[in-house]
Amino acid sequence: MTIDPPGLAEETASRLRNAIIGGALPPGQRLSETRLAADLGVSRNTLREVFRLLTREGLLRHEPNRGVFVAVPSMASIVDIYRVRRLIEVPALAHAWPRHAAVARMQAAVDAARAARQAQDWRSVGSANMEFHAAIVALTDSARLQAFFAQVVAELRLAFGLLDSPERLHEPYIDRNGEILDLLAAGQQARAAEVLAAYLDNSERVVLEAFARLG
Amino acid sequence: MTIDPPGLAEETASRLRNAIIGGALPPGQRLSETRLAADLGVSRNTLREVFRLLTREGLLRHEPNRGVFVAVPSMASIVDIYRVRRLIEVPALAHAWPRHAAVARMQAAVDAARAARQAQDWRSVGSANMEFHAAIVALTDSARLQAFFAQVVAELRLAFGLLDSPERLHEPYIDRNGEILDLLAAGQQARAAEVLAAYLDNSERVVLEAFARLG
DNA sequence: TGATATAAATTGTTGAACAAAAATATTGTA
């Protein structure tokens, strides 16, 4: 059906990544090589290559001679992730060129989030919000920064999957993203960066609180 | 002799990484799976896992159905790498705590660089300088940032390997690093960050010029 | 019950196999 070359391992990694982020495989879950290879319809060797990819992305944890497990997000990892986000996103926005191509991506993401809100589809709201922030990083035109950020976002979404009440987690930020976009489009980068910084502080606090409630 | 578990693939990756950065395998070189596997004394399967690791690090380039090649650094990649370095290193230094444990690492790196200069060992000077900057990133206490930076540094060293006159490339920065360290230790983070920013601008220009001379 | 020995399952790694694609050599022809 679908063309797999080049990269059956990459394609499988993508499927497994979605399964993890989508919550089909809960954090801490142990992944048996033989069983999962059979389920995914690939060989053990190929699956091991997939494991390496996702381990490097922070989605899996590998314990020698014991196997691989779906990573369990910790408070420390969340704090670290938000530190990285602040460091990358805020300067990206502050130095942005308001007519950069990525601005259209930001706009599309805001529109998508609002549409998903209409449909009460909070998971899609979360995806759209993350796409908004990926677009912010794209303002830098740095391939390496974008790849790194994508990885960090995948980890963060893993943590989001653990938390309940996705509405409280995503809804408040849709219009804030719209506000940031408007400020950028109006050439007020500095102001936009300020709003983003406050956004990130707030979001981190909410996530950490929800996490603490999980015990 | 050496214990390989856990991770013969990782150990092999490390060896191959050194071979690439050390210049034993020139950029653009094609790496035959069977031949290299025999040379390294590992199986083809294991070597392919190694290839994935180093490809993700940017040290190898993979062309489907054609094989893997040692990456060829470009001007664009150098510009991108320096952008990333500025974005990460300068704020790391600006917000640093002068009594952080990583300051000792910075001091050790400066000492090592000076010792290597005495011995006219410019390759070691380069290594020590890079270790200095890795220590700067360690000031952030962010595991993700440190891992990302290590990757970027590996790529940069690949580019350095292409250039001749390593003295001109590394010597001028030894004492600048010392100056940055002294400023930080004296609690003048802002001043240290300024010097670092100028350092990076200057270094980028030198590298790009040397690159241009290569044609 | 609790510690210990035995058995079963799992990981880490290798080697061989084979289809598909690419690189190379060979041939046929103007």
Place this chain on the structure above:
DNA sequence: TACAATATTTTTGTTCAACAATTTATATCA
């Protein structure tokens, strides 16, 4: 000779089967 078409060889992409080393589960005994 030069050039295109064809056949041959070499590589990559992927799977499967095997086996030692290690971990986990099970059974045994004081």
